[in-house]
Amino acid sequence: MSRIVLGTLAAMLCLTTGAQAQTILSAETAAPNTTPGISIIALSEAAAKAGVADIQVTSGQTLTNSVQNVAEGKTDIAAAPFILPFLLSKGVGPYAGLGAEKGAELADELAVLYTYRISVQGLFAFDSSNISGWDGLEGKTIFNGPPRGAALTNARLLIKTNTGLEEGSGYTGVQVNWGQAVKTMQDGSADAFVLPMSFPDPRVSASLASGNMTIFSVSKEVYDSEAFNNVAKLPGTVKFSMPIEDMGYGDGITVVSEDGTFRGPGTVGADIVNKSMDFALAKSLTTAAIENIESIYHAKAPFMPVTWHGETAIEITDMCGPNPLKYHPGAVAAWEEAGYTLPDCAK
Structure with missing residues (x-):
């Protein structure tokens, strides 16, 4: 009988300790x-x-x-x-x-x-696109995120803050699901990209197979402006800066900034x-x-x-x-x- 009791207690103990797992x-x-x-x-x-x-x-x-x-x-x-x-x-x-x-x-x-x-929203483009920076986006086609979500909302806001341009009237937006992002970046569907980035960013690195790329920092003037500070007051947005040398990119990537610091809105x-x-x-x-x-x-x-x-x-x-x-x-x-x-x- 004692063996049965002990066996039952052992089984109960195993069930108890394993329940959470x-x-x-x-x-x-x-x-x-x-x-x-x-x-x-x-x-x-x-x-x-x-x-x-x-x-x-x-x-x-x-x-x-x-x-x-x-x-x-x-x-x-x-x-x-x-x-x-x-x-x-x-x-x-x-x-x-x-x-x-x-x-x-x-x-x-x-x-x-x-x-x-989660990321830092930023602008980048293939060097072959001849995009000069934020001031070169008018009339261009821009891949700015998936069809629905925070990334698209943030991209549209960042473009407007930097350039005053609205999607539809100032530029053409392209939206695809994230699973198609690298393909869309590589196939020439867009002139430039305003997307969430990590450092180094795997989508950017994967796209280098199609050519060298340039990442453009938000300018110091815009970064310190009232408009950008208002963006940074939105829930889930903070001002972000990082030395270019710490971004983790190697050959094939150029980062453009006035002073060796990349700036943008962090999500x-x-x-x-x-x-x-x-x-x-x-x-x-x-x-x-x-x-x-x-x-x-x-x-x-x-x-x-x-x-x-x-x-x-x-x-x-x-x-x-x-x-x-x-x-x-x-x-x-x-x-x-x-x-x-x-x-x-x-x-």
Whole structure:
């Protein structure tokens, strides 16, 4: 009898200790070679390594839809540029069909595990296109993102801030899904590209097979202007600068700037969950991420060590202010137990 009891207790113990590891979660993210794509994939590996959950990742998604899916409880985790929850909370832009009341209701369902810089919006072109810079875009055809999403919204705004040009009247916009981005860059469909970039950026590097390219910094004058500062006040946008020598590019890439510094608007966001997620699960996911920032996140791609994973300062995370999202209580506990300080307005 004692053996039966001991065997039953052992079986129960195995079930108890393995229960969390058997949790199956769904996640949506952007293309797997982008910062949000890699971030979610890294989270899935960290969660599996820690025995927290099995995260089934669907990449190549339009994050506009992914954010709404998390808010509606259809997906457990998603990568989210902060401009999207803001637009959702107002029921405008890509969420205009929902209306302000429903949009605000859905946005209130979202919570943050951790933040990071998704990309820096920038202008680049093949040298053969004879694009001189921002002042050479009038009348040109510009690939500026997927048909729907934050990247397209940000690109149109950046072009207008730098040149005053509107899509349709000042230039022709080309939009394709991210999976077709490199092909579109290489096949001559556009004269120039205003897209999110990492440093070094895999789409830029892959396109070098079709010729040398030049990346154009935002000028110091525009960067310091009231118009650009207003752009940087948008949820999920921060001013970004980096020495050209630290951008990680080699032969075939020229970066044009007045003073050896690349400047542009940085897009920040987070890996998000529904606020109804269990406290312990959100805490365990966040702890797994924090403990593996260097070993998994930074090791995934050459650009990942400079994407601000593990940063919590407001000027980098862009939490608080017009950004409607706050950290999940479980994430707050994980960060604080790991020795980090989170601003009260973000809890």
